[in-house]
Amino acid sequence: MSFVRSRSYHHGDLRAELLQRAEATLRDSGVDGLSLRQLARDLGVSHAAPSRHFRDKQALLDALALVGFDRLAGLYGEVEATGSFSERLHAVARSYLDFAIDNPALLALMFARKHSPTSGEEMLAAVGRAFTVPIALIAEGQARGEVVTGDPMRIGIAAIAALQGLATFVGSGFVEAENVEAALTETITQLTYGLRPRD
Amino acid sequence: MSFVRSRSYHHGDLRAELLQRAEATLRDSGVDGLSLRQLARDLGVSHAAPSRHFRDKQALLDALALVGFDRLAGLYGEVEATGSFSERLHAVARSYLDFAIDNPALLALMFARKHSPTSGEEMLAAVGRAFTVPIALIAEGQARGEVVTGDPMRIGIAAIAALQGLATFVGSGFVEAENVEAALTETITQLTYGLRPRD
DNA sequence: ACCTGAACACCGTTCAAGT
């Protein structure tokens, strides 16, 4: 006696529903709370059904990571293409931190595994897309004479790493919620001066 | 027919052996390859024996994380207390990256969980110890007039975050092995200029 | 093509019982 909605033999789009539900579970219970069998139960489908869409559990986790990178890439889309370099740097940094705070388990998952150029090609491409906007911002800052010259990829990745590290510290609780603003400001300040053209 | 060394009823120091073996397994096979039952088998002990020393699997993982933080704190000990600020900054940064490259799964474990001031008191204390040397370095740089004024804790954490983020990128393969040196140099450069007293 | 149901090997955790 339960109010499970009846399901036809053909599921609407089991793959998409699995991903969606998995992301919700990830947010609520972390990676450890994620089980293929429970996921199947939640969707009213047999425990073997997910294997039609994901070879194994790792494949589901990888797909989730891809979703994460694409969502991260999308967040930057909201960063207005106008404004000073400093304003846009602030906006990008805040977007990254907001994403990290809203999706701590997902962010951890995104960088949890070693991706090689061969086996993790898709993943590396997704990382590339997620970092396109910040790196373009570096190039733009250089064009405006506000950022030191050099390979924008190399400079950009090091700068994003500062945000990623801060995200990790916040996610682990080492930087407490009440100190996040001050920490973010400090990181942005260090980046601002660290990226300036040298005299 | 196996060459398992005979074991007396009383184990020498099962807790220490479990930790040691777990760290080795972590290095070889990652967190996913870590099983309490397999660990017990490796040590020739019943699968229920570990529970006398670690309440549950998470307790073992937490203990491993503590080991990690203490090892990290120890690495800095090898950073000579002499030399210019710049030399010591380089040494600390390299120590952090070396640790990350040698212990990728352990480093991930160290920041995998949310530690609150109440439940994760021990862990937060361990993080504090691991970051004592880098933060003292910031204070020393300030005393020498080579680092911008301000709370050394706030400044130091943001600076360490840049290293932690780089470590994450290296560990995930997004920064490939051949680019680690260039990336580390770039991060150190950005830190050097980002930490300088402002004009 | 897509899903089910049973089967298999493996977990983590608990607990009475042994020494």
Add this chain to the structure above:
DNA sequence: ACCTGAACACCGTTCAAGT
């Protein structure tokens, strides 16, 4: 105090069989 052995509930994965 420390460990064992059995038991329990839960996994992930595979595969013949169903529609």
